[in-house]
Amino acid sequence: MRTLVDQFLDYLALEKGLSPNTLDAYRYDLEHFTGYLMRHRIEAFGRVTRAIILDFLLDDREQGLAPASAARRLVAIRMLFRYLQQEGLLDINITESMDAPKLWQTLPETLSPEEMERMLNAPDLQKPLGLRDRAWMELLYASGLRVSELVHLTLDQVHRDACYVRCIGKGDKERIVPYGRSAATFLREYLDNLRPQLAGHREVREVFLTRGGKPMSRKTIWALIRRYARQAGIDRPISPHTLRHSFATHLLANQAPLRVIQEMLGHADIATTQKYTHVDQNRLKEIHHRFHPRG
Numbered sequence: 001m002r003t004l005v006d007q008f009l010d011y012l013a014l015e016k017g018l019s020p021n022t023l024d025a026y027r028y029d030l031e032h033f034t035g036y037l038m039r040h041r042i043e044a045f046g047r048v049t050r051a052i053i054l055d056f057l058l059d060d061r062e063q064g065l066a067p068a069s070a071a072r073r074l075v076a077i078r079m080l081f082r083y084l085q086q087e088g089l090l091d092i093n094i095t096e097s098m099d100a101p102k103l104w105q106t107l108p109e110t111l112s113p114e115e116m117e118r119m120l121n122a123p124d125l126q127k128p129l130g131l132r133d134r135a136w137m138e139l140l141y142a143s144g145l146r147v148s149e150l151v152h153l154t155l156d157q158v159h160r161d162a163c164y165v166r167c168i169g170k171g172d173k174e175r176i177v178p179y180g181r182s183a184a185t186f187l188r189e190y191l192d193n194l195r196p197q198l199a200g201h202r203e204v205r206e207v208f209l210t211r212g213g214k215p216m217s218r219k220t221i222w223a224l225i226r227r228y229a230r231q232a233g234i235d236r237p238i239s240p241h242t243l244r245h246s247f248a249t250h251l252l253a254n255q256a257p258l259r260v261i262q263e264m265l266g267h268a269d270i271a272t273t274q275k276y277t278h279v280d281q282n283r284l285k286e287i288h289h290r291f292h293p294r295g
């Protein structure tokens with residue numbers, strides 16, 4: 001992928017005559033993007049989806065990246081994918097419909113409490129991996145973890161007696177996040193009964209394992225989230241970020257202080273957390289409109 005990025009930048013320099021400063025900016029953005037893909041075991045541009053690009057940009061925004069910088073990153077990615085399609089290296093340019101201004105005006109996608117309940121009930125506990133999937137989904141919703149934090153969560157980071165996890169987030173910052181009774185119940189059952197079977201004789205530190213005893217990947221979590229959303233009758237796009245957004249929005253709706261939500265989400269800037277106040281205000285306006293006699 002880095003070779004293709006170099007070819008693309010050469011094309012911009014020779015064919016389009018872009019300035020050295022612009023090329024440096026695009027190189028920085030695309031190296032950041034390809035590094036993200038490699039860390040998540042995506043080794044070809046043909047395997048990239050719109051959801052992966054959006055997740056990459058959302059991760060950057062959560063770290064305080066300015067909207068203008070995020071928009072520039074999307075422009076660089078769109079230009080790269082257009083070039084790859086023109087050169088016959090991609091069949092489809094998945095970025096054509098991704099518009100930067102609209103992207104950042106969109107509020108976080110969330111599930112209602114009723115939809116979230118259907119999602120959590122979607123895994124079949126009678127199937128071998130149903131308990132595992134119920135456990136990690138309960139934990140995601142109960143703690144607001146990022147999917148990268150979930151797949152790298154280790155046994156020593158789970159404090160079962162006190163019901164909290166100690167995770168390493170962006171910038172190697174450690175934070176402590178509690179989880180509730182429901183997550184504790186399914187997590188305990190998974191750790192005591194199913195995980196030892198999955199691990200076998202292997203010494204694996206990660207909490208959530210595949211059928212073969214290896215750590216679950218971010219890609220697997222994405223695929224399972226989409227599958228369970230379909231089973232729950234939710235027909236709009238859902239991602240692991242949706243559970244994180246729902247966690248924050250539902251806390252805010254039940255009067256949790258914004259600073260506490262900021263700390264649990266691991267946001268460096270409270271301005272990032274404040275977007276959930278807009279979500280909640282929209283929800284309240286909708287309720288008022290539906291139920292007030294003069295709404």
